[in-house]
Amino acid sequence: MSETNKKDTAGTAAVPHQASAPADGSAEREVLLRVKGLTKHFPIKKGLLQRQVGAVKAVDGIDFEVRKGETLGVVGESGCGKSTMGRVITRLQDPTSGSIEFEGRDITRLSTGKMRPMRRDVQMIFQDPYGSLNPRHTIGSIVSAPFRLQGVEPEGGVKKEVQRLLELVGLNPEHYNRYPHEFSGGQRQRIGIARALALKPKLVVADEPVSALDVSIQAQVVNLMDDLQQELGLTYVIIAHDLSVVRHVSDRIAVMYLGKIVELADRASLYEAPMHPYTKALMSAVPVPDPSRRGAKSERILLLGDVPSPIAPPSGCRFHTRCWKATEICRTTEPQLVELKIGQRVACHHPENFADQAPQDTVLLSAAKEASELVPDAVLEESAAVTEAATEAAEASATAEDTTPEAKTDAEPAADADAEAETAEEAPAEAAAADAEESAAESTDK
Amino acid sequence: MSKLEKAALGEPATDVAAPSDAQDAFLSVRDLRIHFSTDDGLVKSVDGVSFDVKRGQTLGIVGESGSGKSVTSLGLMGLHRAANAKVSGQVWLDGQELIGADPDEVRRLRGRKMAMIFQDPLSAMHPYYKVGAQIVEAYRVHNKVSKKVARTRAIEMLDRVGIPEPDKRIDGYPHEFSGGMRQRAMIAMALVNNPELLIADEPTTALDVTVQAQILDLIRDLQKEFGSAVIMITHDLGVVAEIADDVLVMYGGRCVERGPVGEIFDQPQHPYTWGLLGSMPRIDRETADRLTPVKGQPPSLINVPSGCAFHPRCPYADLPKGNVTRTVRPELEQVEGGHWSACHLSAEDRTRIWTEEIAPKL
Numbered sequence: 052m053s054e055t056n057k058k059d060t061a062g063t064a065a066v067p068h069q070a071s072a073p074a075d076g077s078a079e080r081e082v083l084l085r086v087k088g089l090t091k092h093f094p095i096k097k098g099l100l101q102r103q104v105g106a107v108k109a110v111d112g113i114d115f116e117v118r119k120g121e122t123l124g125v126v127g128e129s130g131c132g133k134s135t136m137g138r139v140i141t142r143l144q145d146p147t148s149g150s151i152e153f154e155g156r157d158i159t160r161l162s163t164g165k166m167r168p169m170r171r172d173v174q175m176i177f178q179d180p181y182g183s184l185n186p187r188h189t190i191g192s193i194v195s196a197p198f199r200l201q202g203v204e205p206e207g208g209v210k211k212e213v214q215r216l217l218e219l220v221g222l223n224p225e226h227y228n229r230y231p232h233e234f235s236g237g238q239r240q241r242i243g244i245a246r247a248l249a250l251k252p253k254l255v256v257a258d259e260p261v262s263a264l265d266v267s268i269q270a271q272v273v274n275l276m277d278d279l280q281q282e283l284g285l286t287y288v289i290i291a292h293d294l295s296v297v298r299h300v301s302d303r304i305a306v307m308y309l310g311k312i313v314e315l316a317d318r319a320s321l322y323e324a325p326m327h328p329y330t331k332a333l334m335s336a337v338p339v340p341d342p343s344r345r346g347a348k349s350e351r352i353l354l355l356g357d358v359p360s361p362i363a364p365p366s367g368c369r370f371h372t373r374c375w376k377a378t379e380i381c382r383t384t385e386p387q388l389v390e391l392k393i394g395q396r397v398a399c400h401h402p403e404n405f406a407d408q409a410p411q412d413t414v415l416l417s418a419a420k421e422a423s424e425l426v427p428d429a430v431l432e433e434s435a436a437v438t439e440a441a442t443e444a445a446e447a448s449a450t451a452e453d454t455t456p457e458a459k460t461d462a463e464p465a466a467d468a469d470a471e472a473e474t475a476e477e478a479p480a481e482a483a484a485a486d487a488e489e490s491a492a493e494s495t496d497k
Numbered sequence: 498m499s500k501l502e503k504a505a506l507g508e509p510a511t512d513v514a515a516p517s518d519a520q521d522a523f524l525s526v527r528d529l530r531i532h533f534s535t536d537d538g539l540v541k542s543v544d545g546v547s548f549d550v551k552r553g554q555t556l557g558i559v560g561e562s563g564s565g566k567s568v569t570s571l572g573l574m575g576l577h578r579a580a581n582a583k584v585s586g587q588v589w590l591d592g593q594e595l596i597g598a599d600p601d602e603v604r605r606l607r608g609r610k611m612a613m614i615f616q617d618p619l620s621a622m623h624p625y626y627k628v629g630a631q632i633v634e635a636y637r638v639h640n641k642v643s644k645k646v647a648r649t650r651a652i653e654m655l656d657r658v659g660i661p662e663p664d665k666r667i668d669g670y671p672h673e674f675s676g677g678m679r680q681r682a683m684i685a686m687a688l689v690n691n692p693e694l695l696i697a698d699e700p701t702t703a704l705d706v707t708v709q710a711q712i713l714d715l716i717r718d719l720q721k722e723f724g725s726a727v728i729m730i731t732h733d734l735g736v737v738a739e740i741a742d743d744v745l746v747m748y749g750g751r752c753v754e755r756g757p758v759g760e761i762f763d764q765p766q767h768p769y770t771w772g773l774l775g776s777m778p779r780i781d782r783e784t785a786d787r788l789t790p791v792k793g794q795p796p797s798l799i800n801v802p803s804g805c806a807f808h809p810r811c812p813y814a815d816l817p818k819g820n821v822t823r824t825v826r827p828e829l830e831q832v833e834g835g836h837w838s839a840c841h842l843s844a845e846d847r848t849r850i851w852t853e854e855i856a857p858k859l
Contacts, residue, residue, distance in 0.1 A: 128705040129676070235794050236562075265561040266732060270776035270790030277787065292705060295735075299778035299788070322780070336710035338735030339781045340774070342758040345739060353714065354707045356661065357675045 080118035083254055083286050084140065089113050089149035090310075091132070091139050095362065108361050109135040111310035112149070114388065117254065122280065122287040124301030124318075126294055126333070128358055132310040133290045134178075137258045140288070141173050142166055153254070171201055174247040178259035180239035184231040190217070190242055191227040197249040216245040220275060237268035241275065248279065256288045261296060273300060294337050298322055303394075306330045309361055309369040312388055316395035326395060326402040329370050335430075353425035355418075368400065371416065375423035375431070376401040378412040403434050522549035522589075523726045524573070524694055529586035529596075531565075531572045538799040542568040544750040545586075550743075552693065555720065555727040557741030557758070559734060559773065561795045565750040566730045570696045573728075574613055575603040590694060609639040612692035616699035618679035622671040628682050629655075629667030636689045654685040658715055677708035681715070688719060695720070696728045701736060713740055734777055738762060743835070746770050749796045749806035752829060756836030766838035766847050768811045771855045782859065789858060805841060813850060817841040 090113075092106035109132040117123045125133045138144045140151055142158060150159045158169055174197075177183035184193055194213045198205060205212035214224035220241040231239060240260065247255055260276065261269040273296065279285060291297050297304060304321050306314045306329065314327040325331045332352040354373050359365055365372050371381035380400050388398040391405055400409040415423070423431065531543040543565040550556045558566050571577055572584055575595060588595040590611060595603055615621035622631060632651040633644065640647070648667070655663035658681040671679055680700065687695060697716065701709035717740060720727050729740055737744055737758065744761040746754040746769065754767040765771055772791035793810040796802055804823040808814040814822045822841050829837040832844075840847065 128707060237794065265795070266734075267561060267772055267776045267791035268794075270778075270788035271792075273778070274787055274790060294706065295778040295780045298780060333707060334780065336706040337780045338706075338709070338713070338733065338739040340734040340738045340762065340777060340779060341781060342738040342741075342762050344781070351710060353711060357677055357708070 080120060082116045083119045083154060084117040084288075085152040086116065086140060087114050087150045087152075089136070089139060089151065090147045091135050091144060092147045105362055108310050108364060110139060110146075111361075111364070113307075113310075113312045115305055115312060115315055117286060117288055119253075119286055120280075120284055121302040122289060122300055124297035124304040125288065125290045125307060126292060126297050126304060127307035128333075129292065130309075130358055130361065131307040132361070133292075133307050134258050136307070137175070137256045137288065137290045141175050141256050142169075143175070167201070171197075171203075171250045172253040174250070174252040174255050176240075176243050176247045176255060176257040176260045179263055180236050180243055181231075181263075183243055184239055186231050189228050189230055190222075190234075193231070193242060194245050194249060197246060201250060203250065212249075213245075216249055217242075219248070219279070220245045221271075235268075237264050237271060240264060240268075240272055244272075244275065244279070248283070248285075251283065252285070254286045254288065256290070258290045259292070260289065262291060262293060269296070276300065294334060306333065309358060309364050311369060311398065312396075313370065313399070314395070314397050315388065316397075320392065320395045324404040326391060326397040326405050327370075327399045328374050328376055328401070328403055331403050331430075350430065351427065352430060355422050355425060368398070372418050373422055375419050375426045376434075377416045377419040377422075378409070378414055379416065380409045380412040382416060404437055521551060523552045523591055524728075525549040525587075525589045526569075526573065527587040527589075529569065529572060529588065530584070531568050531577065532583045533581055534583070535799075540798045541750050541801060542798055543572060544801075546745075546747070546750075546752050548743075548745055548752070548755060550694070550726040550728060552726050553720065553724045554742045555729055555740055557737035557744045558728060558730045558747060559732060559737055559744060560747035561732065563795050563798065564747040565798075566732075566747055567698050569747075570613065570698050570728065570730055573696060574607055574611060575600070576607075605639075608635055608692070609690045610692055611694035611696065612687035612690065614680075614684055614687050614695065614697040614700045616702055618676070618683045618703075619671065621683060622679065622686075624671055627668055627670055628674065629669075632667075632682070632686045632689055635686050639690050650689065651685070654689050655682065657719075658682070658685045658688075659711070660685070677704055677711065680704060680708070680712055684712070684715065684719075688723075691723055692725060693723075694726045694728070696730070698730045699732070700729075702731070702733070709736070716740065734762075734773060746773070749801050750798055751806065752837075752839070753807065754838045755829065756832070756838075757834070760832075760834075760836045764832075764836075765851065766832050766836070767807075767840050768813055768842070768850075769807050771851065772810070774859055775855065779859070805839075813842060813846070816846055817843070 089110055090108070091110040092108050094103045095105040095107065096102065097104045111132070113136065115123070125136065127133045135144065139146045142151070142161070146159060150157055152158070153169065153173065158166065161169065191210065191213055194216055195209045197203075198209050198212070210227070214227060217224045217226065222238060222241055222245070231242070234242065240263075257276070261272050264272060276287070277300065280287060287300070289297065289300055298318060301318055303315065303317050305312050306321075306327065308329050314321065314325065314330045321330065322334065325334060332354050335350050335352040356373065359369070359372055367383050368374070368377070368381040368386050371377040374381065378401065384400070386398045386400050386408070388396050390396045391402060400412070401407050525548070527547045529543055529546045530541070533540040533542060546565070546569060548556060558569065560566050573588055573595070577584055584596055586596060590606065595606070622628065629648065629651050632654060633647040636642070636647045636650050637644070652663045652667055655667060660666050660678060660681055666674070671682070674682060684700075700716070701712050704712065713736065716727065719725070729736065731737060741758045744756060744758050745752055746761070746767065748769050754761065754765065754770050761770065765774065769791070775789035776791060778788060791810050796806050796809070802809050804821070804825055805811070805814070805827050808822045811822070825841070827839040827841050829839045832838050842850070
């Protein structure tokens with residue numbers, strides 16, 4: 052807890068305008084897993100000597116903590132490093148650098164032998180219920196494997212315990228001697244869950260636990276995981292790409308982009324007022340099962356192109372190549388993950404729904420100008436208005452210190468305003484926003 | 498060749514007449530059945546499905562895996578091997594019957610008049626050939642043009658689907674494309690002959706939401722531009738709500754509910770449709786504490802449950818009098834307008850259950 056407070060005060064010092072009440076309600080729970088500066092780079096080797104010529108930076112410096120009894124959801128596009136993160140925190144893969152603390156104990160560099168007792172407490176549920184069960188073993192032997200490997204003799208014998216577990220996850224205990232191929236996808240996933248729960252773990256890392264399942268079966272498994280958490284007091288890290296599922300299961304959510312956490316917040320804050328433009332774009336892209344909202348397409352933000360390669364991630368903010376708000380600072384300076392609002396950490400220079408963290412930097416990058424065409428006017432307008440309001444409020448409180456690099460801001464806002472005016476012809480509502488922008492430009496000129 | 502020209506030429510030569518209620522439909526399917534005989538028994542993947550799609554309209558087909566969605570689409574395209582699959586029923590494409598037609602005739606239509614976008618672009622594209630070569634092939638099969646012209650056309654299509662630097666990417670191999678790009682390239686391949694019917698089988702399932710949004714927009718734009726009829730097969734009700742005009746819900750190889758998209762979401766009539774809606778976590782609503790899944794497993798298509806195939810999983814199976822849900826197979830009945838549902842529950846019961854029990858929980 053003290054850790055978060057410390058981080059928060061550090062953040063406040065670096066960034067002037069932000070909420071300064073670090074009293075975090077959810078921080079009262081004990082931290083089970085703490086990850087600091089975690090990186091995982093996969094070397095790329097070439098040539099006769101297998102010299103390293105580069106690295107896939109799958110996970111590139113992430114910090115977060117998981118508290119006892121909570122569910123942390125991790126979302127992101129494919130290739131953002133979320134699965135690698137899951138495999139590194141369970142030590143299925145060794146981190147390149149950084150530290151992982153489980154119950155206050157550093158497990159980053161534990162040897163395989165020393166790690167073994169820890170495996171009891173940290174278990175994993177895998178994505179593919181077909182690939183994660185050995186087809187030549189019976190269900191009984193699959194679910195009892197953890198007992199054999201750990202040398203644990205449960206009360207009443209292994210068989211009885213396995214049957215209890217099968218019943219717990221909603222399978223018929225009489226199926227003890229059947230083989231995986233005799234089960235459907237949903238049932239196989241239940242077998243995987245039974246195996247993960249065999250040793251009464253404290254932390255379960257689930258990598259896309261339901262994405263291979265049909266919707267109706269998916270709901271069964273989601274409910275099952277929910278029940279088990281309440282019954283057994285489990286802590287989950289659920290990695291998924293489906294934002295609706297993650298919203299349903301998680302207490303807090305981390306959004307990853309190219310090996311970094313760009314936003315980490317509790318569920319309500321994240322879904323109601325996402326601060327990172329990427330989070331906003333990601334959420335706007337989720338198809339809503341409500342045909343009457345189809346007309347209201349205005350909220351949809353289309354991102355340009357694909358996620359850049361993690362071999363050579365963009366400089367500065369990694370999202371700047373696709374962001375409609377990107378300015379010069381985004382290309383040069385990497386934004387830190389700071390707690391802007393209680394329980395909401397964001398790594399962005401120009402967050403949504405909050406005061407701009409780099410208001411002096413107003414020149415849009417060319418990539419951003421292109422990208423902003425794909426962002427509906429309503430969104431731009433709204434974000435401009437919110438940012439204006441927040442910035443003005445912040446400026447009013449901070450005594451005017453207007454020695455911003457004027458030479459730079461002088462010329463460009465006018466050009467910007469022109470561009471704004473052009474779009475204003477198309478959408479009359481835009482005019483208001485353009486006006487606000489102009490007045491803002493004037494105020495900075497003074 | 499237009500419908501009128503065909504009529505003038507005396508086509509179709511088949512003795513069956515096009516269904517009278519489907520005059521304006523571009524594609525009409527009547528009682529399509531696709532059965533596979535296996536060592537374990539006869540698999541009735543599709544067992545009597547009928548629907549119409551008009552030009553410029555999108556039909557969404559939803560259902561669980563194994564409900565017969567994909568088999569239906571492959572059947573429309575005539576892609577089932579005759580030795581393995583027994584296909585019966587009628588498929589009318591622009592006034593031409595396809596099921597009984599000469600395979601060569603169907604092949605001439607395939608790719609030109611009707612085209613398909615597959616779920617997995619990595620396995621649908623040949624890894625050995627360049628992307629451009631595969632698009633060029635698709636174009637030259639149906640158009641007598643030089644390679645150069647076809648290449649220009651392929652570049653134009655790649656550009657149209659939003660692939661940057663199409664003149665360079667055309668010489669790339671499928672593995673050099675990212676998932677979203679590959680899917681775009683496949684869409685370009687499917688659209689290169691301006692097909693009037695486009696069947697998309699889970700075109701976005703393997704993709705991230707951001708890319709999915711791009712692809713759906715693309716399909717929508719292209720449809721607007723060419724006025725094609727689109728069949729969108731998916732298990733994601735969100736995608737259906739986004740893009741479809743009509744929805745067909747399949748269960749156990751049969752259609753259990755069919756209707757305009759608004760009615761399917763506002764006034765669904767079948768307990769399975771309720772189950773699908775209840776299973777889905779929704780991003781646009783307050784979070785419910787629990788989802789309401791459909792209990793049990795999808796049915797086996799070899800031993801389809803007697804009576805209503807959904808009865809073992811249906812929470813309301815005991816409501817209708819007698820043992821009717823277990824003995825009599827419900828037929829599609831008109832609810833109103835174009836909305837049809839196959840359920841034994843009385844209309845009052847359905848309305849009551851939907852408004853009182855299901856809708857408030859969504």
